[in-house]
Amino acid sequence: MPAPAPAAGRTISPSRAARPGGLAGRALEFWLTSYRRTWRGSVVSGFAAPLLYLGALGFGLGSLVDQGGAGRVAGVSYAVYVAPGVLAANAMQTAVSETTYPVMGAIKWNRQYYAMLATPLGVLDILLGHLGFVLLRVLGVSAAFVAVGALLGAFTSPWAVLAVPVAVLCGGAHAAPVLAFSARQESDSAFAMLFRFGLIPMFLFAGTFFPISQLPAVLQPVARVTPLWHATSLCRELSLGTASPLVGIGHVVYLSAWFAVGTWLAARALRWRLVK
């Protein structure tokens, strides 16, 4: 067998290479290929888990809440109240799980980022390709959750459809800064801390299960700065059909700021890590 002959004519299209980030689609394609091999495991965490929360807390615990002396939360059944919260929290959860261990792996274990960097792809292509994949994942789990939740009666307003893009934005607002954080870690030990002291407290106290007005007064401002609270609030306002344009725009701008600053930090972190 002779060595492979060079193909007739160049099969490479370098013309698009000049624009930074312009080749992100090629990096995205890698993550999709990789996901085709591993999607089964993610069905449990991304799709089944939020439905379990909705079932156990929304319908199970919720039946007690709805009968409680204080009356309904926000004037709706507890399942309807909690569903958009679970939607936003699941978007956060998915985004963070896709930007912790996989990022560490792409730097230290399978080192896919380095493989990409040896090709026409640059740091920005690598970053945007990965973030694009994460957003697609969040879109998938969010759309599925809203669809199934609507069938179960947990989403009642047609506006709930708009909660899906908000969940995707919530994913970006978490994925980008967490990717920046992950790219700077030397080992995966910090991820446990991130989950324990970042994710879980946000999940429990940033409005997923009860209004933050129930928190002690000193903690309410803390909850308000978390991106999850903004995402939860907007998802809930859309889902209950109570959204006001001005407040809605405020939430979107706040989440977008996290996404944008996070992306900038992630680009810096990846450049620091990969280009030496």
Added chain:
Amino acid sequence: MSRDHQGAVEAAEIQAGGPAAGGSPALIRCRALTKRFGDLVAVDGIDVDVRRGEAFGFLGPNGAGKSSTMRMIGCVSPPTSGELSILGMDPRVDGSLIRARLGVVPQRDTLDEELTVAENLIVYGRYFGMSRAAVRAKAAELLEFAQLSERADSKVEPLSGGMKRRLTIARALVNDPEILLLDEPTTGLDPQARHLLWDRLFRLKRQGVTLVLTTHYMDEAEQLCDRLVVMDGGRIVAAGSPRSLIEQYSSREVLELRFPEDDHARYAGRIDGLAQRVEALPDRLLLYVEDGEAAAEAVHARGLRPLSVLARRSTLEDVFLRLTGRSLVD
């Protein structure tokens, strides 16, 4: 022109960065190329020209600056100072365009172990913007070349080290690169795997692919390289063809004498005048001579009775150890 003279001229041209011979412009051109990491100077102002179609080697002990140089040439590590031009372009401006025409075999494999052998090739080809059809056809061809066709659909993780290395090389060829950069391509492989890899690299070279490799295996350098530079402490300490380096820095042959004692330095005085140079190692004496057999007879005539006598040709390893020393570098 004497052989020595010729070697010296060649080396001088390389060191001075004279125009590449044959009139063809250098594919890779470094002038005073420098890479610093904080206070550490990894590459200290090197001048190199690599011409189209040749196999060029960077030799040196660990930490000599070989990999840093390769990463700069691979356009993934910006030079601290100096001039670097690859395929006539500046990596600082056109890194992506240059990388589109390079093949890179990194020191540590960057294969995706979760994907199959074929998927690794296809994913990689897509990074270069190849169409799905083109990359599939190319992958089949490359798997054949790397003798991995039977494993096309198995995951990478269980493959042997040699197979993974062959896959990495096949992957680096997916874009029909004009220059193939190989950073320690055969480190850690068994002899069979190494010879198979060398055979594949020879074929590529015959097709006109320019090979640039680093190695600390001298037999690999002698086998593969038309020209090479020896690096030590970030600098180039010698340059030339393997043959000319041996002529310049070693003798034609080496006589190895082993005596039944620990202190071989003691014998060094008793063979005075028999060799151009004598090196006393803890376990043997090395005599750098033109004619090993004759020197062995002369040793015998002086009444010395070594345990073992080995006359062999000088190798690049002799040159390497002379230039970079025998002490361990970590």
